[in-house]
Amino acid sequence: MMNEPLAPGVPATMAAMLLTGHGGPEMLVYRTDVPVPRPGLGEVLVRVGAAGINNTDINTRLGWYAAGGSDAGGWAGAIAFPRIQGADVCGRIAAVGPGVAPTRLGERVLVQSCLCSLRQGTQDVWLGSERDGGFAQFVAVPSADAYAIDSALSDAELASFPCAYGTAQNLLTRAGVTAGERVLITGASGGVGSAAVQLAVRRGAEVLALAAAEKLPDCAALGASGLIARNTALTASIPINSIDAVIDVVGGSAWPELLDILKPRGRYAVSGAIAGPLVTLDLRKLYLKDLTFLGCTAQDSEGFRALIRTIEANAIRPRVAKTYPLADLIDAQQDFLAKKHTGKLVAIPPS
Secondary structure (H helix, E strand, C coil), rough: CCCCCCCCCCCEEEEEEECCCCHHHEEEEEHHHHHHHCCCCEEEEEEEEECCCHHHHHHHCCHHHHHCCCCCCCCCEEEECCCEECCCEEEEEECCCCCCHHCCCCEEEECCEHHHCCCCCCCCCCCCCCCCCEEEEEEEEHHHCCCCCCCCHHHHCCCHHHHHHHHHHHHHHHHHCCCCCCEECCCCCCCHHHHHHHHHCCCEEEEEECHHHHHHHHHHHHHHEEECCCCCCHHHCCCCCCCCCCEEEECCCCCHHHHHHHEEEEEEEEEECCCCCCCCCCHHHHCCCCCCCECCCCCCHHHHHHHHHHHHHCCCCEEEEEEEEHHHHHHHHHCCCHHCCCCEEECCCCC
């Protein structure tokens, strides 16, 4: 029965930050009387310990993705409001739906932001966009996309991984980055950028980091061996035709230089455009240098499983810049947009 307690310790209502429509921060409404979701067939209910903050939360709120061909501002189409955002979830399984083994109860899990088990053809489903996400005390997700994890890291640290590190892993895999290659990573101090630096170094690549001058020491601490200050001419620091792959999350007016420094048959992979989505492309650079361009959004399960193994091996450690109570999510997003931090900002729901 719907009015029966879902599970011991699970209340009927919860605190959550609701996105009520596209627009500014005023579209975010914090409430404490939101019904706790009930896990459906093949689903689990996760008690959220922490939820990372990402560019996509703000882009979705603004309806920014509509300009990229989406129907109405979501990752994969129109958003149903109210929507609970939050693509990064770390927590514990508090209840299971039909078809899920009760032995999963109590498991500590990371949820993959791209819910691969729900993919239909080429249509992806994203946590916090097409489905309610982690900016709440509880979230219901497919069991197949909730990965058990054994780690001494805090919930806030683990919540830094799914979106940023999953995206970085996807970028590097799609670009085929291997040991001994020279890789330039833009936005290297941000969530995805700092993740890409660490994961590329782990692959044995020589990493050049492009970031604000004051953040370059942080990039060096992550393993970058080349440091380039933002807003300087790339070709003054990096020889033309010397980079095997570019991992880009920035875009913007300086974009054409990224193609100049790529070697012939180099690879360019992109999953972000924080400096501007419109760029000027000289098609001659693309075809005369035999370059490969890769747009990287959709992820796969194997890449996320590999990320879980890397975390459990203590081979990477996220940098959490600051945590915020979930009720202060608007303040957190304003700090995120100020770009004065290195690493991740994380929201913590009430216990």
